[in-house]
Amino acid sequence: MRTKVRKKVEKKPYAYQMPFLGFFALLLVWDVLARFSGWSREVFPGPVVVLVSMGELLADGTLVRHTAASLFRVTVGFYLAAGLGIPMGIALGMMKTTRSLINPLIQFLRPISPLAWIPLAMLWFGIGDPPAIFLIFLSSFFPLVVSTTIAVDGVNPTYFHVAANFNFSRTEIITRLVIPAIIPEVVTALRMTVTISWLVVVAAEMIAVQSGLGFLILDSRNALRMDYVMDGMIAIGLVGLTLDYLMRQLGALEATRWRKMTQ
């Protein structure tokens, strides 16, 4: 038993190095492919070319500006979706009659890709930030409503009996029972949806705006600069990684701790 524990402790440092090893292998394969593919560096640039051009984009501030523009849209759209979707999910979870009225509508709208809304979004909101934010909102709103509703539905009915037994008011049922009970599930849903909205922002920016990482990629394609396209892709990946990391920190919050504890 004791040796087993020891082994685990000794193994740990490698655990931190493994992800970097993965990235290094990817770079290596990429470089080999680029060198021996026979394609010119304009069509398939290798890692060195891409890194050099990334240095250029960083130096003149282009990359930072576009990343900031994308992040701004995601943040606004995502907050709007969370601010409206979670309360709506709680309401639908608690009011069974309203749910049978609204749930079919949501299930009908949910599978429609946000990208299908692009023509309408442009017509209604013009160009610039609003249509992009609208699309991000759509992409996160429905999943958040649905997961919150399911989470409320999954709360152990015994707890509602306990609440009735202790003379809980309607407000107390929401603030002291429903919300704390669903926080772990809602955090998981937020993690999923932030990834979705990050996917959608890039697509939205290819159509309606003049800034953002999606625009950078589209604009670089028109200029036939595949190295810039790849820079944009790398930035998207890195920001996505950071967003997921931040959302995972949410999962470590005090409010979700009770879920992980076992005897």
Next chain:
Amino acid sequence: MGRIYIEKLNKTYANRRRDPRRDDDPLLGQGDRVTVLFDIDLNILDGEMVCFLGPSGCGKSTLLRIIAGFESPSDGRVQINDKPVKGPSADHIFVFQHSGLFPWMTVAENVGLGLRHLKNQRERNEQVSEYIEMVELDGFEQHYPRQLSGGMQRRAELARALAVNPDIMIMDEPFSGLDFLTHMKMREEVVNMHAFIQKTILLVTHNIDDALIMGDRIVILGDSPTRVIMDRTLGFPRPRDFEKSSELSLLRSELFLMMGVNYAV
């Protein structure tokens, strides 16, 4: 005060098993129904500890849930202190078979649920620790229920119920799933607590010995449809030991026989 008066209580359910799809059919309401409780008459005195025995699925829990106000009777009357039961209330607290503690609240927060009316923070904290000490959980105030053992969870739930200072405590198999020693200790604690606070306690159990050791009164419910087949007040002094008291031992054999066990050790 915790007087309970039950008269001609009936509870029936639509037989969904036989007719699962037609539960909106008005005819079904009259015709195909399963009787769970049949003509129950009970008069429970203030401060009595009543143990309900009966075979599994005989409707013991349903009876308690109706008294607690979670379900309504199909027919008949249930009165607590001369007033009909209208729904759940802090006057009659239900202690659930599986933990009803809120897992997102610490032990102290759970116990504090019954003391929300106290606006003075210090007074409330004092009372919370008083009840936690009563069930010997001091030192575990800031633990979450999942960090506690099964027995400690039951004790925390007991403290939470006591903190409300209810007229009646309703306990649905409070010792199920506990190991032997914890079971014995919890049983002792409930008996001592009852002697101390003198509240009406209704307790459902499968365990005949629990009923004999604890009850001021034993009510046995018979199967399908459930009615009271025995209602006896036990005048034996405590602590009770059926190995030493021949009368108690005789009653024990009688009870085992009634429940379908011919030879009990």
